[in-house]
Amino acid sequence: MSNLSDIGFPTRSEQDTNDMISHVLELAETVSCPQGFYLKFSDASGAQIWLQGNAEQELIGFNPHFAGKSRRKVGLTRAIRRESSELDGGFYAWANPRNEAVETSSDYPFVFDVPDFRLGEVSKFPHVCEIQLTAFASNDFKIFADEKSYDESQTNESKYSSKSFVPAGLLAFGDNDEEIDLSAVRPIAMFAGEVKEFELKTNQLSGNEFYWFLIDTFGGETDVVADVKLISIEPQIGAIVSGHFWLSGKIGTLSS
Numbered sequence: 001m002s003n004l005s006d007i008g009f010p011t012r013s014e015q016d017t018n019d020m021i022s023h024v025l026e027l028a029e030t031v032s033c034p035q036g037f038y039l040k041f042s043d044a045s046g047a048q049i050w051l052q053g054n055a056e057q058e059l060i061g062f063n064p065h066f067a068g069k070s071r072r073k074v075g076l077t078r079a080i081r082r083e084s085s086e087l088d089g090g091f092y093a094w095a096n097p098r099n100e101a102v103e104t105s106s107d108y109p110f111v112f113d114v115p116d117f118r119l120g121e122v123s124k125f126p127h128v129c130e131i132q133l134t135a136f137a138s139n140d141f142k143i144f145a146d147e148k149s150y151d152e153s154q155t156n157e158s159k160y161s162s163k164s165f166v167p168a169g170l171l172a173f174g175d176n177d178e179e180i181d182l183s184a185v186r187p188i189a190m191f192a193g194e195v196k197e198f199e200l201k202t203n204q205l206s207g208n209e210f211y212w213f214l215i216d217t218f219g220g221e222t223d224v225v226a227d228v229k230l231i232s233i234e235p236q237i238g239a240i241v242s243g244h245f246w247l248s249g250k251i252g253t254l255s256s
Helices: 016-025 147-151
Strands: 029-033 034-043 047-053 057-067 071-080 091-097 108-114 129-138 141-144 164-168 188-200 209-217 220-227 240-254
Touching: 016 034, 016 047, 034 108, 047 141, 057 129, 057 240, 071 164, 071 220
Parallel strands: 108 240, 129 220
Antiparallel strands: 029 034, 034 047, 047 057, 071 091, 071 129, 091 108, 129 240, 141 240, 164 188, 188 209, 188 240, 209 220
16 A cells, blocks of 8 residues: 555556656646746546656656645644755644644644645744645554444553544654754654545546545544555444554645
């Protein structure tokens, strides 16, 4: 399983990935920025691929995303620029801030990547805004019929609520975000939440299916996408999902 297969692009080899990029290039929309340009492909299913190009017109990377329904309030406190590409990046954020003192009024900190990072750069922090957040499922993704089934599955000493969110990509660091080495943090979370909506979607470009879920979890809504091979039982409204996820977000309207 991979982030790409979670949105219907089951690339099993480098050649599969190159073929996918070639198809995307034929349909993508160019979006310029000072550091180069993005090539945005949007599928009718909501699946997106953001290719990256530098000033020399060379392709230097790409990221997947899914344009979902989730909307959650966050407080951005630091920008994260990735060494992998000058067009890669993300944010250190705090979930659901109650006021402008985001570090002390929020539910928890977390990190998310942004597929069009250079198009929405923030010049002043903290910055309170709305984001659409997509969580890409990994191999430990599970669905439970209800909260009782989820609770009974937890046999370890550490037990988590059916609406819990752990910023796994930050666990090796302290609580003071100003002291964290941003080059080392990862946009990974472990969470559980309740299924509010779901749909078996078909990637129109590849013809492959994948599942989309709108999840209510601690700190706000999250879109979850998952390879069909990860689905162990028939999804239903009110079910509980859990696992580790890669987080990709798009910034919406800023409120302060």
